Amino acid sequence: MERAKQSVERRYWLVLSLVYGVSLEIIGFAQGIWPVIFPLAAxxxxxxxxxxxxxxxxxxxRFSTATPGIGLLAMVGGAVAAILRDTEIAFWAIPLLGVAGFAMMMWFLNRYGKYHHREKA
Structure with missing residues (x-):
């Protein structure tokens, strides 16, 4: 039973981490209004x-979350992606940032995230 709870929790954090990594890519590479629209849609x-x-x-x-550090991580990653836009190193730095952001978010959420399991009636 405990293993099933961990699996559900990990999948939840995995989806959130993937959305964050893709958001960094969109912020860094997309043109026009998409760097604003995609994070809002996310x-x-x-x-x-x-x-x-x-x-x-x-x-x-209650809303499942981690410590306030998760917000700081998200803001720093988004700011770095915005700074890297249209630079000479953007071609390799933004994908690297997206992968690193995903990995750090996944690690942080697995370690500090609070997931509220549903109680079966």
Missing amino acids: VVFIVVHAFANGQVLSGNQ
């Missing part, structure tokens, strides 16, 4: 994903 997706996985609970409105 936030909507994350909220829907949280509801679908029971992470926004009706009683006390």
Whole structure:
């Protein structure tokens, strides 16, 4: 039973980490309005994903999260992606940033994330 809970939790964090890594790529490479639209769509997706996985609970409105460090990690990654846009090193640095962002987010969420498992009635 415990192993099944860990599997659900890891899949939840995996999806969030993938969305973050792809968001860094879009912020770094996309042109026009897409660097603004995609992260907003990603936030909507994350909220829907949280509801679908029971992470926004009706009683006390807890939202699965990690420490405030996760927000700092996300902001720094987004800022670096924006700074790297249209630079000479963007071709290799932005994909590297996306992979590193995904890996760091996955590690951070697995280590410090609080996942609220649904109670079966």
